[in-house]
Amino acid sequence: MADYGMLNAILIRSEGVIRKRWTKKTRTQRKAILERSWHTQMPHQHRPDLRDYYRVERREFSEASTSTIREDVYKWPYINTEDLVTPTHVLQLLNSRGRYTPNNFAEMDWQSSELGRNINVIKVRPIYYDPNDEGQHKAILEDESNGKEPEDREVSPSSENETVREWQDKYKPSEWGYYLMMHPTDLQEYGLPVKLPVALESQKHVRRASEAFIVLQIQQPLMAFLVKICLELLPDVEGGLDGFKAFFQAPEQPEPPEIRTTKEDGWDSAFALAQDSPYTAPQWDDFLKIMSSIAARIHEWKDHAWAMRDDPSYFTNAVSEFSLQKDFWHITIYSIIMDYYENLVMWHAAQAALHKVARLLLTRLEKQEGHDAWVEAVADLKDLLDMRLIKSLASRLPSCFIGSPPVRGMFRPELFWERLFVMAVFLALV
Structure with missing residues (x-):
């Protein structure tokens, strides 16, 4: 997740500047930035997935509606100019996705694509375990005695191999599955494919491979989109290699205050809650x-x-x-x-x-x-x-x-x- 690292590095140094520059932009200027930054044509209205679904149900669609653009509205139902040209939603999205690791949003991104999956616009292809697969087994070990995470201690190859052999002896080939790592802190392991007994699924930072691929397909373009917005608002960073070096040598700044779109004691309606939820960290x-x-x-x-x-x-x-x-x-x-x-x-x-x-x-x-x-x-x-x-x-x-x-x-x-x-x-x- 290189784009997450880039986004995080930008925000911890210039989030306050980004907020000021975004709020000073007119709606027309914000819309132009959004459309230049998004990887395809950005929908203009709120909840484009529901609008597309109703249009299809009424048979008001053409061959163009089955294109990649149609699939995109089901993967990112909260990405549209009507919601994002407001002064706060882009800033909330930048803060949440740049300050929290991608693992925190895996379940939310999976759930946001539910409508597209249910009507088979987003195709979840099952990945069946092959017992003859001789690829490397990734042993995900935990130290139950001291609660340390794997990256905090060294695990010898012999110890890993012994754990894998124990799993192979205990579980049948039909009880194994393919997963992707969804580690909360180690970004080098995030999205790494592993083989694991199904019974241990809930004990590890993993997600079924068929689901995790959809999550990654949602998260990677979104991160690239947010990085492009930041670069649009920070043109001095794009001054070539020297500009990047100078920017990343700048000191880190304190995180700005929380962006509030509601009254102090919370949301005053379910609609206000639904409006904010896709852009904030769960x-x-x-x-x-x-x-x-x-x-x-x-x-x-x-x-x-x-x-x-x-x-x-x-x-x-x-x-x-x-x-x-x-x-x-x-x-x-x-x-x-x-x-x-x-x-x-x-x-x-x-x-x-x-x-x-x-x-x-x-x-x-x-x-x-x-x-x-x-x-x-x-x-x-x-x-x-x-x-x-x-x-x-x-x-x-x-x-x-x-x-x-x-x-x-x-x-x-x-x-x-x-x-x-x-x-x-x-x-x-x-």
Whole structure:
């Protein structure tokens, strides 16, 4: 990841200068920089992947829509001029990708391509293990006695070979797989192909090769894009070899303050959270940010509930959007009222459960006790979220689906209860 090293070196010396110069640019100038820096034609509108998907679903596409450009919008759904010409999003992206190692974003980059993978625009080709492969086995060793990482100690070749032989004796050829290293700190090993028993997958800094190749395909062009933006804003660095030498001899500077696009206590809406998430570093151990995201959901559903109660026109519009056939208005009204209040109750419950997890975790760290209570609280939170995200939504699917605009005209009232029963049985079985 040479581009990451370059980006990091630039930011630790000139991030403050880059911020000032970017904010002084007009929207037209920022757009020109973005388009020159991106490796292909940059989409102009927010969420280009969804727009392309809807266009394909409506058969409004040509041969050009199956080109590389179409695949790009599913790999980088957050790369578009509408979002990036703002004063903050590019700066957030530079700070997160340049200050944190690529491993921190592997899962987020994999998840961002989910839509493209599901509709087979991004093809994930399985890589099957060949038991006759005589290539070198990379033993990923850990010192459990002192907790040191592999780069902190020396491992003899004989020790590696002995570990590999133990694995070969213990695991069958069918229980091995190909992986790519996703080491959090050693960039020389990042993306290095290895062979490993599948049972040890979760214990090492690795990712299945078929998934990791997609992650690398996303990360490498993105890093090159960010380096080009920096060079556009720092023309003195591009003064040939002498310019580079002078720049990298400059002293490192303190990191500038965090870029805030929301109020001090977090996001005030789920939309604001969704806008910022692709450009910031994922920090799942930061309970304050997680609390802020839940509070944003609660705030959003509170607004809906109060509007439904106090604003007749809002209630009428909401019912009209979710309406089914005229014979089933009672189902529509019941469903929409339950939807708003049930979401409000469930997110309040999730907030209380997360408060409990955070409190018990703090007790566990301070007093080195309470592990069982903490694990139980985490399990309760998971059960609550599973019920909210899966069972609760699935239970409303039969009535909500038939009222959606694409299928509303095909709805036959006489078959409604029969189909509802069949779907309920299916959901119960799965």
